[in-house]
Amino acid sequence: MSAESNSVNHPLPAAQRLRIVLVGTQHPGNLGSAARAMKTMGLSRLVLVAPEKAPNAESLALAAGADDVLEAAVTCETLAQAVADCRLVLGCTARSRRVQLEELLPRDAAARCVTEAAGGAEVALVFGRERTGLTNDELQLCHASVHIPANPEYSSLNLASAVQVLSYELRLALLEAQAAQGDAADVAERRDPPASHAEMESFFAQLADTLDAIDFHKGRAPESAMRKLRRLYLRAGLDAREVRILRGILADARRMAMLAGPKR
Ligand code: SAH
Numbered sequence: 001m002s003a004e005s006n007s008v009n010h011p012l013p014a015a016q017r018l019r020i021v022l023v024g025t026q027h028p029g030n031l032g033s034a035a036r037a038m039k040t041m042g043l044s045r046l047v048l049v050a051p052e053k054a055p056n057a058e059s060l061a062l063a064a065g066a067d068d069v070l071e072a073a074v075t076c077e078t079l080a081q082a083v084a085d086c087r088l089v090l091g092c093t094a095r096s097r098r099v100q101l102e103e104l105l106p107r108d109a110a111a112r113c114v115t116e117a118a119g120g121a122e123v124a125l126v127f128g129r130e131r132t133g134l135t136n137d138e139l140q141l142c143h144a145s146v147h148i149p150a151n152p153e154y155s156s157l158n159l160a161s162a163v164q165v166l167s168y169e170l171r172l173a174l175l176e177a178q179a180a181q182g183d184a185a186d187v188a189e190r191r192d193p194p195a196s197h198a199e200m201e202s203f204f205a206q207l208a209d210t211l212d213a214i215d216f217h218k219g220r221a222p223e224s225a226m227r228k229l230r231r232l233y234l235r236a237g238l239d240a241r242e243v244r245i246l247r248g249i250l251a252d253a254r255r256m257a258m259l260a261g262p263k264r
Pocket of ligand 1: 091092093094095126127128129130131132133134146147148149150155156157158159162
């Protein structure tokens with residue numbers, strides 16, 4: 001059986017490729033709490049690997065409105081089945097294990113998950129049993145482990161709390177990726193071709209002429225002001241349309257100066 005995406009609509013498309021996998025969960029209440037933690041952060045793909053008890057009334061009570069996530073949860077017999085189609089699998093552990101695995105902080109793990117998901121890959125974050133966590137064999141199926149840097153003397157979070165921390169980090173990373181994408185689109189949309197050297201020089205000539213016509217310099221040498229204005233406009237990286245707008249303003253300023261009478 002494969003863990004397919006369910007039909008909940010996501011405002012953040014990469015979220016559709018992120019799944020939370022709970023292995024061997026012992027308390028059905030935790031299934032509901034985990035579903036709630038996920039839904040608050042815009043995640044909806046829950047996979048259960050051989051839970052000790054199927055979701056029940058206690059799960060639903062603790063899901064508190066995230067029943068859709070719980071009801072859409074896919075159940076698998078083994079972790080290998082749950083992540084068979086994933087290109088990135090990260091295992092969350094409350095303590096260091098003897099298994100030699102790279103250990104990531106939640107923030108770095110989330111960034112990696114979102115990069116992969118945004119690139120079209122299926123990604124899984126795996127959580128272990130309440131009493132004993134993930135077995136070493138299960139961790140061997142993971143590309144890296146994730147550890148929430150909790151109090152070293154008391155480092156084991158409640159399962160659903162750990163899901164909440166990681167889901168929150170995933171959400172931040174998703175929002176950041178979305179904002180970066182929006183910025184890139186804005187820039188792409190904004191651009192007329194950049195103004196050419198010749199267009200900038202014609203603009204500067206008109207600017208010098210207009211400043212003169214409106215008596216901006218008032219007897220001071222114009223060179224220093226022109227040097228500063230050149231620097232300012234060159235730094236702005238204007239496109240051709242922006243230069244046309246500025247030249248329109250200069251033409252109007254000049255016309256108004258003519259109407260106001262000859263320069264004294
Ligand atoms: N007694 C278990 C703890 C299990 S807590 C053990 O020592 O491994 C249940 C699950 O929550 C863990 O398997 C892990 O996936 C997650 N979890 C709890 N605390 C965590 C932490 N500090 N960092 C990462 N995951 C944690």
